[in-house]
Amino acid sequence: MKILSGFAIVLALLMLNACTPNVESKVEESQESTFEVYSVHDIEINQDVDSKEFETFVMNELAPIYNKMKGQKLILVKGDRGARTNKYAIILTFESIEDRNRIYPPSGEFVGDFGGEEVWDKFNSMTSTGLGVAHTDYVKVSHQ
Numbered sequence: 031m032k033i034l035s036g037f038a039i040v041l042a043l044l045m046l047n048a049c050t051p052n053v054e055s056k057v058e059e060s061q062e063s064t065f066e067v068y069s070v071h072d073i074e075i076n077q078d079v080d081s082k083e084f085e086t087f088v089m090n091e092l093a094p095i096y097n098k099m100k101g102q103k104l105i106l107v108k109g110d111r112g113a114r115t116n117k118y119a120i121i122l123t124f125e126s127i128e129d130r131n132r133i134y135p136p137s138g139e140f141v142g143d144f145g146g147e148e149v150w151d152k153f154n155s156m157t158s159t160g161l162g163v164a165h166t167d168y169v170k171v172s173h174q
Contacts, residue, residue: 065126065127065169065170065171066123066124066125066126066169066170067123067124067126067127067129067130067167067168067169067170068121068122068123068124068167068168068170069121069122069123069124069130069165069166069167069168070119070120070121070165070166070167070168071119071120071121071122071161071163071164071165072114072117072118072119072159072164072165073117073118073119073120073157073159073160073161074117074118074157074158074159075118075156075157075158076155076156076157076158079156079157081108083156084118084156084157085106085108087152087153087156088104088106088120088153089106091145091149091152091153092104092120092145092149092153093106095143095144095145095149096122098143099133099142100129101124101125101126101128101129101130101132101133102122102123102124102129102130102133103122103123104120104121104122105120105121105122105123106118106119106120106121107119107120107121120161127169130167
């Protein structure tokens with residue numbers, strides 16, 4: 031069920047993206063791709079957490095941390111229909127696979143400034159699943 035809800039989110043993003051001009055998505059001879067990546071992270075907030083407080087915290091504290099990294103953007107979404115209605119997901123978008131791999135290398139090391147401990151302590155106190163726990167990275171495979 032989580033796979034289907036994540037797929038629905040990604041499908042919606044792809045449909046929105048199809049309405050805007052896009053760069054060719056073939057791997058170029060320079061070995062740099064233009065394949066966009068969507069990393070969908072299912073988030074469960076704790077029952078005692080006010081949803082508006084959570085939304086404000088994510089957009090005012092977390093989003094600026096992620097959005098300052100070149101090639102990455104954070105989007106907060108809330109389920110409107112389906113298996114994850116009223117549940118949250120954080121979608122990290124990357125302009126290319128290289129951007130994703132530069133920020134999150136396959137080695138698992140973090141590259142860049144992800145904020146202080148106090149930000150992550152607050153986020154972890156509000157959620158039962160953190161970023162990276164329940165996630166899937168999707169690579170955009172077609173353009174129309």
